[in-house]
Amino acid sequence: MRAAFILSEIGLGLRRNLSMVISVVLVTFISLTFVGAAGLLQLQIGQMKGYWYDRVEIAVFLCVDNSTSPTCAAGPVTAEQRDAIRAMFGAENLSRYVSSVAYESQDDALRHFRDQFANSPIVDSVTADQLPESFRVSLVDAEKYEIIDEAFSSLPGVDVVSDQRELLERVFTVLNRASLGALLVAGIMTLCAVLLIATTIRLSAFSRRRETGIMRLVGASKAVIQLPFILEGVIAAVVGAVLASGTLWLSSSFLLTRLARQCPDTAFISAHQVLLLLPALILLAVLLAGASSLLTLQRYVKV
Amino acid sequence: MIRFDNVTKTYDPRSRPALDGVSLEVSRGEFVFLVGASGSGKCTFIRLVLKEDHASHGAVHVAGRNVATIPSWRVPRLRRGIGVVFQDFRLLPNKTVFANVAFAMQVIGKSRPMIRETVPDVLRTVGLEGKNNRMPHELSGGEQQRVAIARAIVNRPGILLADEPTGNLDPTTSMGIMRVLERVNQNGTTVVMATHDDDIVDTLRKRVVELRNGRVVRDEAQGVYEGAIAAAAL
Numbered sequence: 438m439r440a441a442f443i444l445s446e447i448g449l450g451l452r453r454n455l456s457m458v459i460s461v462v463l464v465t466f467i468s469l470t471f472v473g474a475a476g477l478l479q480l481q482i483g484q485m486k487g488y489w490y491d492r493v494e495i496a497v498f499l500c501v502d503n504s505t506s507p508t509c510a511a512g513p514v515t516a517e518q519r520d521a522i523r524a525m526f527g528a529e530n531l532s533r534y535v536s537s538v539a540y541e542s543q544d545d546a547l548r549h550f551r552d553q554f555a556n557s558p559i560v561d562s563v564t565a566d567q568l569p570e571s572f573r574v575s576l577v578d579a580e581k582y583e584i585i586d587e588a589f590s591s592l593p594g595v596d597v598v599s600d601q602r603e604l605l606e607r608v609f610t611v612l613n614r615a616s617l618g619a620l621l622v623a624g625i626m627t628l629c630a631v632l633l634i635a636t637t638i639r640l641s642a643f644s645r646r647r648e649t650g651i652m653r654l655v656g657a658s659k660a661v662i663q664l665p666f667i668l669e670g671v672i673a674a675v676v677g678a679v680l681a682s683g684t685l686w687l688s689s690s691f692l693l694t695r696l697a698r699q700c701p702d703t704a705f706i707s708a709h710q711v712l713l714l715l716p717a718l719i720l721l722a723v724l725l726a727g728a729s730s731l732l733t734l735q736r737y738v739k740v
Numbered sequence: 741m742i743r744f745d746n747v748t749k750t751y752d753p754r755s756r757p758a759l760d761g762v763s764l765e766v767s768r769g770e771f772v773f774l775v776g777a778s779g780s781g782k783c784t785f786i787r788l789v790l791k792e793d794h795a796s797h798g799a800v801h802v803a804g805r806n807v808a809t810i811p812s813w814r815v816p817r818l819r820r821g822i823g824v825v826f827q828d829f830r831l832l833p834n835k836t837v838f839a840n841v842a843f844a845m846q847v848i849g850k851s852r853p854m855i856r857e858t859v860p861d862v863l864r865t866v867g868l869e870g871k872n873n874r875m876p877h878e879l880s881g882g883e884q885q886r887v888a889i890a891r892a893i894v895n896r897p898g899i900l901l902a903d904e905p906t907g908n909l910d911p912t913t914s915m916g917i918m919r920v921l922e923r924v925n926q927n928g929t930t931v932v933m934a935t936h937d938d939d940i941v942d943t944l945r946k947r948v949v950e951l952r953n954g955r956v957v958r959d960e961a962q963g964v965y966e967g968a969i970a971a972a973a974l
Contacts, residue, residue, distance in 0.1 A: 439849040647832060648843075654790075655895065656820030657847035659813065 439661060446648075446665035447672065450641045457637040458673045464633050465677025465725075466684075468626030469718045471619045473685040476714050478616035480706045482609055487553040487704065490605065494576050497522070497589050497598050498569040501543075504596040511593065514570070518594030522572065531588055534581050539573045546570065556707035557697055569596055627725065630677075634670045634726050635733040641666055642737045649738055663738060667730045674726035675719060682715040741899060741930045742766040742789055747798035749784050749954075757796070758784040760954035766932060768898070771925045773941050774934040775965055776951035782934035785951070786901050789932075790822060791815050803898060820848060823892030823900040823929075827907035829884045831876040831891075837863065838872040841890045848895065858894060865927075866890045866920050882913035886920060893924055900924055902933040906940060914940060938965035 451458050499519065500509035525531060526538045541549070546568040554560045574585060582600045590598045642649065652662050690708035697705050744764040750757040759781045766772050774782045787793045788800050791807045800807045803821055810818055831840050838859055845855045863869060866886040876884055885905055892900055902921065906914035918940055925931045935941065941948060941964060948963030949956060 439846070442846045647830065651830060651832065651843065651891075652847045653816075654819060654824050655844040655847060655891070656816040656818070656822075658816045661847055661849075 443661065443664050443668070447668050450645065450665055450669045451672070453644055454637060454641050454669075457633075457640060458669070461630065461633050461637055461670070461673040461726075462677045462680070464626060464630040465674045465722055466680040468623055468630050469678050469681035469722060470684055471623035471626060472721065473681055473714055473718050475616040475619035475623060476717070477685065477689060477706065477711060478612050478619065480710055480714070482612050482616075484553065484704050484706045484710075485605060485608065487549065490602065494602055495574040495582060495585055495598060495600055497572040497574060497585070498596045499571060500594055500596045501569045502566065504569070506596050508591060508593055509596050514594035518592075519570075522589065522592060522594060525588065525592070526572070526574070531584070534577055534584055535574055536577045537575045541571045541573055543568055543570050553704040556693070556705055557701060559701045630674070631725055631729045634674065634729045637673070638666050638670050638730045638733040639737050641669060642734065663731075663734050666734055666738065667727060670726040670730035671723055674722040678719045678722035682718055685718075686711050686715065741768045741770070741803060742932065743801040744785075744788075745799045745801070747788065747795045747800055749781075749788060749793065750796045757954050759788070759795075759951075761798070762951075762954070762956055763798075764949060764956060764959070766930060768930055769925070769928055771922070771931045771944075771946045772933070773944075773946055773948045773963070773965075774932060774951065775936070775941060775948055780951040781954040782951055783903065784954075786824075786903055786932075786934060789899070789901060790824065791818060816848075820895055821897050821899065823889075823895070823897040825885070825888050825892050825900065825902040825905045827904040829876075829881075829888045829908075831884055831887055833876055836873050836875060837868060837879070837887050840876065840887055841894050844891045844894050850895075859890075862890045862894045865893075865923065867916070880913070881909050882916055885909065885917050889917070889920055889924070893929065897929065899930045899932070902931065902935075904935055904937075905933065906935065906937050911939060915943075918944060941965040 499514040499522070500506075500511075501513050504513075523538075523540070526535055543565040547563070547565040550563060550568060551560055554563075576582070576585070586598045586600075589595050649662055686708065689706075689711045693705050693708060696703075742765070744762050747759055747762045748757050749759040762781070762785070774785060776782055784793070788795055788807075789802055791800075791802075791810065794808060802818065805818075807818065832843065835843065841859045841862060842855045845858065850858075860869070860872065863872065866889050868883060868886050868890065871879070871883065876887065879887070885908075889900075889905075900921070905921070906917055909917065914937060921931055921933065922944070945962045945964070947961050948958065948965070950958035
């Protein structure tokens with residue numbers, strides 16, 4: 438009985454305040470779309486970092502069949518060359534710069550590649566022998582890249598020494614700025630949403646002050662009096678969150694398929710990962726609306 | 741049923757208190773008129789009983805409990821035991837007579853079958869049988885006040901507080917309302933009615949408590965509106 442009563446009260450409130458409710462829906466829609474966009478950019482950064490990004494600074498790639506650099510003229514790296522290179526890291530003049538060395542075999546490389554490019558169409562066409570084996574080096578001082586480069590790049594069997602972080606960091610700076618911008622817009626829009634929800638609840642409480650006054654007199658509990666108002670705000674915000682989720686999912690799955698086709702050598706997040714973000718958006722909407730309507734009710738609906 | 745122990749209520753420390761050391765006891769099943777000019781403290785009395793305000797000094801007991809000790813989440817339970825009727829009826833204009841009365845049961849979670857059974861009974865008690873589906877604006881003032889009384893008593897409260905219930909009604913209609921309140925009282929409900937209506941008080945000859953400037957200046961059984969002191973002053 439009470440649930441049915443509360444539901445009918447919510448319906449009444451939503452209908453009476455339709456224009457305000459629509460504006461709450463739209464504002465939460467826009468604000469959560471920006472929140473979601475910022476989240477997606479961060480997910481994308483995580484995806485691009487791959488397995489080694491946070492672990493090492495430098496990769497020493499060894500020769501494979503199709504390597505083109507002059508040190509690989511003799512074909513793929515041999516076991517002796519590999520051992521010689523490994524021994525170099527232990528040499529006295531280098532070991533003080535190196536904090537750790539990890540060897541990545543071609544099979545390891547394929548495994549890491551498959552993880553990172555799981556969403557890319559090229560993942561199935563790559564085999565282990567196409568990927569170079571490598572030594573992944575972490576430095577005591579990241580600025581000493583030159584020393585490793587000089588020592589190793591001319592060794593036979595070494596294809597190339599690369600500092601992958603430098604390249605990625607430029608991309609990440611752009612992505613981070615974009616997500617910061619998105620968060621800024623999201624913050625302002627979220628503030629608008631919170632204020633608008635508070636105003637809506639206030640109007641709704643004002644237009645139903647007769648009902649709430651009588652409810653109070655006949656001894657309705659605080660929950661019965663306040664719940665319809667809170668749920669009104671929450672429902673409007675959740676509708677906005679669902680719209681934002683739909684927009685994010687549709688636009689990202691469209692964009693990601695196109696991008697993956699255009700830049701096959703970049704790892705992208707998948708539409709499934711986007712789906713993981715959506716419950717968080719809806720939860721955020723519930724929390725925002727619930728908190729702002731509760732605070733408003735404290736002031737405007739006496740119990 | 742209601743007991744005031746030396747109750748003082750001050751809204752603004754710079755002006756005189758709204759109630760000033762009031763001690764008063766209303767027993768179960770009594771019918772009490774609360775008379776006095778506007779601003780004499782009748783309204784404050786009712787607000788204190790409902791715990792809409794708290795006393796500045798002294799203790800207010802309702803149904804055997806000091807209301808100051810009732811935690812705020814239990815206040816609704818206190819109010820379920822008290823029916824209230826106002827001068828301006830306070831009906832919901834977009835609900836039918838039946839729905840207005842049923843509303844008081846819905847919001848405290850009574851079942852639908854129980855509501856369907858109780859509401860027509862109560863409407864019969866207040867003399868509104870057959871008007872279930874009317875809207876408030878289709879009713880006369882007296883009928884609207886009957887709806888308000890029905891709503892106040894539908895949850896069978898032990899106490900009915902009436903704040904000038906006949907203030908907007910003509911004398912004949914007012915007497916009809918008084919018959920209803922007497923019937924409610926005969927069913928065992930304690931009735932406290934604040935009023936300006938001297939005809940009614942003089943006709944019914946019930947207990948009369950007169951407030952003046954927040955003090956009880958007269959409390960007599962089977963009293964009249966104009967007290968002996970006031971009459972002598974004229």
